[in-house]
Amino acid sequence: xxxxxxxxxxxxxxxxxxxxxxxxxxxxxxxxxxxxxxxxxxxxxxxxxxxxxxxxxxxxxxxxxxxxxxxxxxxxxxxxxxxxxxxxxxxxxxxxxxxxxxxxxxxxxxxxxxxxxxxxxxxxxxxxxxxxxxxxxxxxxxxxxxxxxxxxxxxxxxxxxxxxxxxxxxxxxxxxx
Ligand SMILES: CC(C)(COP(=O)(O)OP(=O)(O)OC[C@H]1O[C@@H](n2cnc3c(N)ncnc32)[C@H](O)[C@@H]1OP(=O)(O)O)[C@@H](O)C(=O)NCCC(=O)NCCS
Numbered sequence: 001x002x003x004x005x006x007x008x009x010x011x012x013x014x015x016x017x018x019x020x021x022x023x024x025x026x027x028x029x030x031x032x033x034x035x036x037x038x039x040x041x042x043x044x045x046x047x048x049x050x051x052x053x054x055x056x057x058x059x060x061x062x063x064x065x066x067x068x069x070x071x072x073x074x075x076x077x078x079x080x081x082x083x084x085x086x087x088x089x090x091x092x093x094x095x096x097x098x099x100x101x102x103x104x105x106x107x108x109x110x111x112x113x114x115x116x117x118x119x120x121x122x123x124x125x126x127x128x129x130x131x132x133x134x135x136x137x138x139x140x141x142x143x144x145x146x147x148x149x150x151x152x153x154x155x156x157x158x159x160x161x162x163x164x165x166x167x168x169x170x171x172x173x174x175x176x177x
Contacts, residue, residue: 002058002106004098004170009058009071009106016059017044020070028088033121035148054111060086060099071099073107079115079159080107084130091126098170100134105171108162117159121146131158135165 002009012020021044023029024037039047051057055074059067069086082103086096100118107113118136120127128138136158144152 002102002171004102006063006093007068007095007098007102008061008063009099009102010061012048012057012059012070014045014048016067017041017048019067020044020057023070023085023087029085031085031088031124033124033127033148033153034085035146054080058099058103060084060095062090062095068095069099071096071103073103073116076117078113079117080111080113082116082118084127097130097133100130101169102171104134104160104165105168108165109168109171114162115159117157119145119155119157121148122154122156128156128158134160134169136160137164 018041021039021041024039027036030036048057052075055072057070057072060069060071061067068090069084071082071084073080073082075081082100084096084099104116107116116136118127118131119142120131122141132138137160139157139159142155142157145155146153
């Protein structure tokens with residue numbers, strides 16, 4: 001468990017997959033700036049069973065244990081990329097900002113990684129603010145990368161380098177496993 005001030009990150013277990021399947025089947029959960037996915041529980045199970053050794057999914061939980069979203073990190077070449085989402089009625093409270101800062105601390109503290117990146121629709125201002133608050137820098141635009149709600153959309157690519165991170169923002173302990 002990665003412990004923050006207002007949220008904890010708990011590794012997704014097999015038992016959590018129905019909840020993730022339910023969330024991601026709901027267009028309101030994915031929001032306006034992410035392609036719609038429709039995956040069955042079996043497809044989620046298969047994806048989960050074949051996770052890369054350097055990929056991890058976490059549930060974002062409030063301190064009372066309420067599950068409010070998820071965040072994942074996964075390898076791209078020699079670095080790591082993040083993805084995240086929150087249930088609509090828990091947005092705007094800073095939970096995802098904290099979750100991103102926790103995972104950045106966790107990755108730089110526990111892995112020999114020099115770069116963490118994230119990609120976001122150019123219109124997704126909330127996601128861009130989260131990344132900038134966590135110390136990410138915008139690197140550029142990936143043109144016509146996503147087919148979202150019937151049209152091709154551009155993305156921004158963000159990254160943070162180890163030398164820009166310097167020290168943990170939140171996390172002082174890393175999980176044992
Ligand atoms: C992106 C998402 C995780 C943001 O969650 P959130 O709870 O609003 O994020 P936070 O509260 O931690 O912070 C968001 C920041 O953006 C700001 N913000 C939120 N919506 C905004 C908008 N439409 N325009 C401008 N700023 C906005 C908030 O005020 C906050 O800024 P602040 O810290 O300076 O006050 C959430 O909207 C979501 O799950 N969306 C659907 C999935 C998704 O888009 N995932 C990201 C894919 S890259």
